[in-house]
Amino acid sequence: SAVISQKPSRDICQRGTSLTIQCQVDSQVTMMFWYRQQPGQSLTLIATANQGSEATYESGFVIDKFPISRPNLTFSTLTVSNMSPEDSSIYLCSVDPSSGSYGTQYFGPGTRLLVL
Amino acid sequence: AQSVAQPEDQVNVAEGNPLTVKCTYSVSGNPYLFWYVQYPNRGLQFLLKYITGDNLVKGSYGFEAEFNKSQTSFHLKKPSALVSDSALYFCAVRDSNRDDKIIFGKGTRLHILP
Numbered sequence: 764s765a766v767i768s769q770k771p772s773r774d775i776c777q778r779g780t781s782l783t784i785q786c787q788v789d790s791q792v793t794m795m796f797w798y799r800q801q802p803g804q805s806l807t808l809i810a811t812a813n814q815g816s817e818a819t820y821e822s823g824f825v826i827d828k829f830p831i832s833r834p835n836l837t838f839s840t841l842t843v844s845n846m847s848p849e850d851s852s853i854y855l856c857s858v859d860p861s862s863g864s865y866g867t868q869y870f871g872p873g874t875r876l877l878v879l
Numbered sequence: 880a881q882s883v884a885q886p887e888d889q890v891n892v893a894e895g896n897p898l899t900v901k902c903t904y905s906v907s908g909n910p911y912l913f914w915y916v917q918y919p920n921r922g923l924q925f926l927l928k929y930i931t932g933d934n935l936v937k938g939s940y941g942f943e944a945e946f947n948k949s950q951t952s953f954h955l956k957k958p959s960a961l962v963s964d965s966a967l968y969f970c971a972v973r974d975s976n977r978d979d980k981i982i983f984g985k986g987t988r989l990h991i992l993p
Binding site: 764767769796804805806808811855857867868869870871872873875 | 913915920921922923924925928969978980981983984985986
């Protein structure tokens with residue numbers, strides 16, 4: 764398994780501003796993922812962030828809006844840029860310590876974002 | 880595309896009674912199925928998974944799930960519910976057509992009534 768922490772745990776932001784969310788893992792992992800969970804909804808994958816390569820974005824998500832950094836095997840950031848109230852969600856990072864071989868994803872506690 | 884369906888938005892069970900949270904899947908090839916739980920204001924916690932082998936999979940907190948290939952189901956079960964089991968439960972499947980990304984169901988809110 765893996766222990767994942769996220770900062771901040773929650774934030775209230777003004778529209779038009781940006782917020783960077785940090786994800787720290789207690790072990791080195793190749794595969795990291797960022798998800799969004801809108802209120803009362805399921806999880807939607809934003810992007811996959813593998814160390815040493817550019818993040819891969821899912822349909823409907825773009826790098827200009829959600830830039831991701833993955834500087835090493837234990838850390839990643841997701842920035843929510845030029846925020847609007849529609850960006851109010853829980854943002855979760857996740858890792859797969861087994862690098863995808865029938866493995867299990869483990870999740871951080873999430874960052875609860877409210878955009879006014 | 881691979882998918883999972885959770886037909887119930889909410890399930891209510893009296894404390895001490897057995898509980899079942901339903902999940903059906905649609906996959907091509909072998910299904911890799913998961914259950915996660917989300918407690919209030921917390922991230923997702925892994926409960927159990929089915930990859931291959933025994934159809935009855937045991938997981939954390941006394942939960943188990945039964946893989947049924949003929950019914951394409953992977954229902955989550957527990958013999959005796961606790962109030963602390965009240966949470967949001969997600970069924971998920973690895974999508975082999977999308978680089979093994981995990982696809983989540985919409986979730987089922989479980990209420991255990993004291």
